[in-house]
Amino acid sequence: xxxxxxxxxxxxxxxxxxxxxxxxxxxxxxxxxxxxxxxxxxxxxxxxxxxxxxxxxxxxxxxxxxxxxxxxxxxxxxxxxxxxxxxxxxxxxxxxxxxxxxxxxxxxxxxxxxxxxxxxxxxxxxxxxxxxxxxxxxxxxxxxxxxxxxxxxxxxxxxxxxxxxxxxxxxxxxxxxxxxxxxxxxxxxxxxxxxxxxxxxxxxxxxxxxxxxxxxxxxxxxxxxxxxxxxxxxxxxxxxxxxxxxxxxxxxxxxxxxxxxxxxxxxxxxxxxxxxxxxxxxxxxxxxxxxxxxxxxxxxxxxxxxxxxxxxxxxxxx
Amino acid sequence: xxxxxxxxxxxxxxxxxxxxxxxxxxxxxxxxxxxxxxxxxxxxxxxxxxxxxxxxxxxxxxxxxxxxxxxxxxxxxxxxxxxxxxxxxxxxxxxxxxxxxxxxxxxxxxxxxxxxxxxxxxxxxxxxxxxxxxxxxxxxxxxxxxxxxxxxxxxxxxxxxxxxxxxxxxxxxxxxxxxxxxxxxxxxxxxxxxxxxxxxxxxxxxxxxxxxxxxxxxxxxxxxxxxxxxxxxxxxxxxxxxxxxxxxxxxxxxxxxxxxxxxxxxxxxxxxxxxxxxxxxxxxxxxxxxxxxxxxxxxxxxxxxxxxxxxxxxxxxxxxxxxxxxxx
Amino acid sequence: xxxxxxxxxxxxxxxxxxxxxxxxxxxxxxxxxxxxxxxxxxxxxxxxxxxxxxxxxxxxxxxxxxxxxxxxxxxxxxxxxxxxxxxxxxxxxxxxxxxxxxxxxxxxxxxxxxxxxxxxxxxxxxxxxxxxxxxxxxxxxxxxxxxxxxxxxxxxxxxxxxxxxxxxxxxxxxxxxxxxxxxxxxxxxxxxxxxxxxxxxxxxxxxxxxxxxxxxxxxxxxxxxxxxxxxxxxxxxxxxxxxxxxxxxxxxxxxxxxxxxxxxxxxxxxxxxxxxxxxxxxxxxxxxxxxxxxxxxx
Numbered sequence: 001x002x003x004x005x006x007x008x009x010x011x012x013x014x015x016x017x018x019x020x021x022x023x024x025x026x027x028x029x030x031x032x033x034x035x036x037x038x039x040x041x042x043x044x045x046x047x048x049x050x051x052x053x054x055x056x057x058x059x060x061x062x063x064x065x066x067x068x069x070x071x072x073x074x075x076x077x078x079x080x081x082x083x084x085x086x087x088x089x090x091x092x093x094x095x096x097x098x099x100x101x102x103x104x105x106x107x108x109x110x111x112x113x114x115x116x117x118x119x120x121x122x123x124x125x126x127x128x129x130x131x132x133x134x135x136x137x138x139x140x141x142x143x144x145x146x147x148x149x150x151x152x153x154x155x156x157x158x159x160x161x162x163x164x165x166x167x168x169x170x171x172x173x174x175x176x177x178x179x180x181x182x183x184x185x186x187x188x189x190x191x192x193x194x195x196x197x198x199x200x201x202x203x204x205x206x207x208x209x210x211x212x213x214x215x216x217x218x219x220x221x222x223x224x225x226x227x228x229x230x231x232x233x234x235x236x237x238x239x240x241x242x243x244x245x246x247x248x249x250x251x252x253x254x255x256x257x258x259x260x261x262x263x264x265x266x267x268x269x270x271x272x273x274x275x276x277x278x279x280x281x282x283x284x285x286x287x288x289x290x291x292x293x294x295x296x297x298x299x300x301x302x303x304x305x306x307x308x309x310x311x312x313x314x315x316x317x318x
Numbered sequence: 319x320x321x322x323x324x325x326x327x328x329x330x331x332x333x334x335x336x337x338x339x340x341x342x343x344x345x346x347x348x349x350x351x352x353x354x355x356x357x358x359x360x361x362x363x364x365x366x367x368x369x370x371x372x373x374x375x376x377x378x379x380x381x382x383x384x385x386x387x388x389x390x391x392x393x394x395x396x397x398x399x400x401x402x403x404x405x406x407x408x409x410x411x412x413x414x415x416x417x418x419x420x421x422x423x424x425x426x427x428x429x430x431x432x433x434x435x436x437x438x439x440x441x442x443x444x445x446x447x448x449x450x451x452x453x454x455x456x457x458x459x460x461x462x463x464x465x466x467x468x469x470x471x472x473x474x475x476x477x478x479x480x481x482x483x484x485x486x487x488x489x490x491x492x493x494x495x496x497x498x499x500x501x502x503x504x505x506x507x508x509x510x511x512x513x514x515x516x517x518x519x520x521x522x523x524x525x526x527x528x529x530x531x532x533x534x535x536x537x538x539x540x541x542x543x544x545x546x547x548x549x550x551x552x553x554x555x556x557x558x559x560x561x562x563x564x565x566x567x568x569x570x571x572x573x574x575x576x577x578x579x580x581x582x583x584x585x586x587x588x589x590x591x592x593x594x595x596x597x598x599x600x601x602x603x604x605x606x607x608x609x610x611x612x613x614x615x616x617x618x619x620x621x622x623x624x625x626x627x628x629x630x631x632x633x634x635x636x637x638x639x640x641x642x643x644x645x646x
Numbered sequence: 647x648x649x650x651x652x653x654x655x656x657x658x659x660x661x662x663x664x665x666x667x668x669x670x671x672x673x674x675x676x677x678x679x680x681x682x683x684x685x686x687x688x689x690x691x692x693x694x695x696x697x698x699x700x701x702x703x704x705x706x707x708x709x710x711x712x713x714x715x716x717x718x719x720x721x722x723x724x725x726x727x728x729x730x731x732x733x734x735x736x737x738x739x740x741x742x743x744x745x746x747x748x749x750x751x752x753x754x755x756x757x758x759x760x761x762x763x764x765x766x767x768x769x770x771x772x773x774x775x776x777x778x779x780x781x782x783x784x785x786x787x788x789x790x791x792x793x794x795x796x797x798x799x800x801x802x803x804x805x806x807x808x809x810x811x812x813x814x815x816x817x818x819x820x821x822x823x824x825x826x827x828x829x830x831x832x833x834x835x836x837x838x839x840x841x842x843x844x845x846x847x848x849x850x851x852x853x854x855x856x857x858x859x860x861x862x863x864x865x866x867x868x869x870x871x872x873x874x875x876x877x878x879x880x881x882x883x884x885x886x887x888x889x890x891x892x893x894x895x896x897x898x899x900x901x902x903x904x905x906x907x908x909x910x911x912x913x914x915x916x917x918x919x920x921x922x923x924x925x926x927x928x929x930x931x932x933x934x935x936x937x938x939x940x941x942x943x944x
Contacts, residue, residue, distance in 0.1 A: 011778070018782040029798050145922040147874055149881050150897055150915030153904060161905050215422040221375055223437050223488070224409035227401060233436070237427050249784075256787030260878050274790060275882050278797040290794055294785040301785070313472040314426055
């Protein structure tokens with residue numbers, strides 16, 4: 001088991017390195033000299049050439065690309081993520097404000113989708129062919145086709161504008177005003193989790209149905225165990241393994257959803273920050289933001305993979 | 319010796335979208351105390367389905383046990399609900415079954431210890447400590463080395479032969495009256511086959527269990543079974559004591575089967591004679607004898623009459639053929 | 647002594663022979679939803695091609711005198727804030743969606759499959775490097791990756807297509823690699839090597855053809871994903887000019903008039919759902935018909 005964890009950790013570090021290189025390269029692919037961009041944005045066009053060159057050295061832009069990469073990574077470890085042009089503040093501070101918001105709503109969505117998705121999938125698998133299964137499967141099939149922004153807009157129309165049950169948009173921290181925060185969070189969290197619930201339910205259902213056909217389930221029946229025991233002890237343990245291993249991907253999905261949902265509901269989170277940064281050509285923010293998000297996803301996948309090792313003994317003793 | 323299990327005219331059919339498959343179409347047999355019987359036939363003849371029907375383990379759509387009786391312990395098992403408490407106490411507790419594929423018949427995420435103890439806790443009401451000790455004893459009995467430590471291992475850490483031993487231990491753990499072994503040795507190599515069969519025979523004697531060996535391997539039943547039933551296309555075509563079946567086979571299929579088996583006491587250079595043709599498709603079978611297309615003994619009468627019932631030849635020897643095959 | 651007798655021919659006919667193609671057809675068309683999906687996709691293609699003939703109005707023509715009309719007899723779905731007929735814009739939206747999706751998947755598929763083929767075939771370091779690279783790609787949420795790539799390349803439809811394509815490389819690479827690895831185990835591959843077939847010939851002639859079934863299923867299933875992604879991007883205003891009739895941006899435009907003109911946002915969103923649903927159903931149907939064993943993985 002330890003060997004497995006170590007191996008997985010090394011893999012993770014490797015992936016992170018590639019991620020950072022990719023981000024660095026992509027940002028450097030931007031047309032134009034980054035120095036000129038900086039000068040234009042800070043209105044320093046009247047500077048004499050020597051000063052411009054001095055700036056170039058100051059920013060380390062005269063070094064070779066690999067060295068610039070090293071500089072950049074070193075800066076990250078120091079906590080220096082650059083300065084946002086748009087917001088005129090340190091990117092690190094900006095992200096520190098925005099990330100918890102997304103993390104809060106995203107976590108709620110993740111937990112909701114795990115529980116509801118797995119329950120729905122299990123119920124529909126166990127009651128296969130009956131009306132409950134048909135209902136859940138149809139709902140799940142529709143759920144993965146719903147554009148989340150469209151759902152958000154329709155929910156706003158119905159629950160906020162017409163019925164006045166929930167506030168139209170906005171975000172309040174749960175520590176400030178819990179009730180308002182919760183009411184504001186209802187629609188965004190639901191929209192964030194719909195796709196994930198539907199996808200999880202489908203995966204869980206098909207995985208469990210696959211397990212039910214296996215020989216060892218027939219053995220379990222032949223042993224005289226009752227259905228509930230067979231389902232809980234034999235079927236679920238095997239059937240949910242693939243579902244759990246895919247949870248990491250859902251972290252990524254929820255982040256992606258946050259980009260759109262935070263825009264619809266005007267929530268000051270990482271997702272909306274990325275949209276604003278991309279549209280506003282605030283490349284420092286884009287660079288830092290996408291790196292951080294990728295980091296979170298890699299970490300989530302790491303945790304998921306390690307718990308997969310704990311769940312499936314065949315992987316452990318490789 | 320009293321009869322333990324008596325199966326009468328069992329019919330199990332499957333409704334598929336291509337038609338009705340009569341997998342078991344009127345099978346009757348019995349087994350008594352301390353007996354070993356063999357159920358022989360090629361793949362697809364219905365032998366496995368007949369055994370699964372006894373324990374009502376047939377998936378009920380699309381399968382259905384259409385008619386018949388399974389008399390065990392004074393009751394007709396088929397009258398009980400398929401997953402009710404009576405069937406559940408019979409399964410594993412009174413009639414146990416082991417299957418062909420040891421590689422996939424054990425749950426990969428549970429230790430073999432757990433898979434053993436859950437039976438002991440269920441049928442014998444043992445508490446977990448007693449169950450664990452008994453499980454270690456059983457593993458020793460079937461020849462798993464270092465049972466006390468291996469009890470916490472997972473199935474994938476065992477070889478195929480070892481897993482089959484574990485299956486045998488599991489099956490016998492609650493002292494069932496009957497053990498059904500469905501192709502127990504097909505998926506293992508010849509040496510392991512011999513070991514497993516000897517083990518099963520020992521266990522059966524020790525636990526005073528009767529054994530039904532379902533197989534297509536004539537050699538296996540020749541050595542271990544006292545009586546043999548030969549199945550073809552969902553029915554029993556010949557039955558009798560081993561000596562009669564091997565020494566005096568009467569049904570053309572049995573004769574054909576025996577002719578396929580190479581023998582040590584044959585003259586060299588004799589060619590193996592296969593049975594011509596292919597096994598029948600069990601969908602929409604004609605009412606005539608299913609072996610007819612492949613039968614070298616067929617006569618006019620075979621094409622006109624329905625598949626004959628089993629008729630007594632002598633002693634316990636039955637065959638379902640009109641023709642007296644001794645005349646060829 | 648057994649006599650030799652010939653087999654009566656009528657009895658061998660008792661065994662029905664089912665060809666692969668007929669089996670495929672039978673399974674594929676057995677579910678009504680799958681057939682429904684197929685019809686919708688065909689309708690989509692026809693609508694996209696013949697949009698100018700089907701749409702009642704010119705989707706680009708602005709007529710401020712007729713702006714923000716409710717659904718009525720002349721404009722079945724009403725008009726937007728610039729007087730453009732909603733129905734026509736939805737119809738023309740099929741062109742955007744289809745074109746973007748097909749090309750993006752084409753890019754993603756070809757790059758991803760090539761990478762997967764190389765990774766699976768050569769194994770070792772090649773495999774490790776390519777797989778880690780794929781892992782890295784998958785660490786970015788697809789929409790974000792597409793957004794950033796689109797931003798870096800500059801705006802415009804062409805770059806959005808490339809961006810989406812890049813975002814979808816990973817699943818194809820993974821799938822292809824897995825397929826290659828399992829196909830590689832087969833004896834006919836070893837036989838091919840033994841007679842000295844070159845690597846290229848092995849890859850293209852022997853391994854690739856056997857990997858097709860799950861790949862085709864993935865191609866279809868990803869259509870739904872990419873259409874949703876494209877809609878999200880155009881909703882956010884990335885890459886699509888305001889003139890283009892794209893469903894996502896139409897939903898965004900309608901957001902401002904939500905209370906009074908629900909149809910402006912509702913109709914294009916419904917179109918998205920319908921099309922994605924159709925592709926998903928057909929993808930499921932293909933998967934069940936080609937190889938039901940894939941059910942767990944795809």
